[in-house]
Amino acid sequence: MSEVIKNRYDFVVLFDVENGNPNGDPDNGNAPRVDLDTGHGIVTDVCLKRKIRNYVETVKEEEEGYQIYIKEGIPLNTSDAKAFAELSIDEKKIPAMKKEDPTLDKKIRDFMCSRFFDIRTFGAVMTTFVKANLNCGQVRGPVQLGFARSVDPIVPQSLTITRVAITTEKDAEKKKTEMGRKEIVPYGLYRVEGFVSANLARKVTGFTEADLELLWEAIINMFEHDHSAARGKMAVRDLIIFKHDSELGNAPSYKLFDSVAVEKKNAETQARCYGDYEVRIYEEKIPEGVTCIRKS
Structure with a gap:
């Protein structure tokens, strides 16, 4: 069995998009997210975590210990109920059970962390346990991501498209095509920074060395099984890890x-591909006791 990580990590991820929408804003017609003051593109941490979860779910296929807690079509309380069932906990008798077993909260937390990879990694808010007055409802995960931000300002474009498939028979009597719009970024290179806390891994979730390797693999490949017409061509170009x-x-x-x-x-000139950029690591700025590892 893999050991819990013992080293802290910080990391930088560089990914790009070509003729696609990396993270649409539903409050702005699903246009690419932009910092209105600077024009730099933004991709939320939630969006990137979703890609990582999807990759793990794809490659592990419900393998023991690698299920995904936050997933489409599965209510959270359904997953929470598995802990009560496995640990023979009657939700109505929790106050009495906690008096008999002061470690009940920890047992529930450890069960959820051991079963769900994303709780063990990112943490979670488990409302069922919060409402039951358990102290394990909020789990702080050792892995955290910031917002991704484009290296340079982006120039989003809204393209008009046509389709020959008409929505209704009534509309088909009046027209042969329908109009639509597609929001894209012609090209953008994004940078996101992240953190891995060995202290939280040890004290809270039990995030292991095997989990860490899977995380790096998932980050590098998070767009490889997520291609779509809307997102265009997206790829992780560099993963720089500080151990x-x-x-x-x-x-x-x-x-x-x-x-x-x-x-x-x-x-x-306006950048139109990854080759238009140069990535430099100034090793003289890296303090003693930190090792730089590069994966791509």
Whole structure:
């Protein structure tokens, strides 16, 4: 059985999109998310976690210990109920059971963490347990992601499209085509930064070395089984990992992130592919006790 991780990690992910919408905003006609002040593109952490969950679900196929808690079509309380069933807990008798067994909260938390990969990784809010006055309803996961932000401002485009398939018979009597719109980013390179806490892994979820390797694999491949016409061509281009020699870390995250620079080769032209950028890691900025690992 794989051991719980003992080292802290910080990481940088570079991914790009070509002629697609990496993360539409439903409050803005599903247009690509943009920082209105700077014009930089944004992809939310929730969107990226969804891709990671989907990859793990695809490759593990409900394997023991790798089920996904937050998934389409499965109410959360259905998954919560599995803990009560497996641990023979009567929801109506929880106060009395907690008096008899002070470790009941920990047993429920450990059960959920051991069964669901995404709880063990990202944590979760399990409302069923919160409402039952259990202290295990909110689990803080060791892996956290920020918002992804494009390296340069993006120029979203709204394209008019036509289709010959008419929605209704009544409309078909009046017209032969229908109009629609497609929101795209012609090209954008995005950067997201993340964190892995060995301290939370040890104290809370039991996130293991095997889980960590699966996480790196999922990040690198998170768009490979998620292609669609709406998202265009998306790919992870680089994964830069900073491994600390200790559980609590040997340097502040920002110093490590500052050592990674992404710049256009020609500042006068609009980037249209990954080759238009240069990625540099300034190793002299990386403090002692931290190792840089690059995966792609």
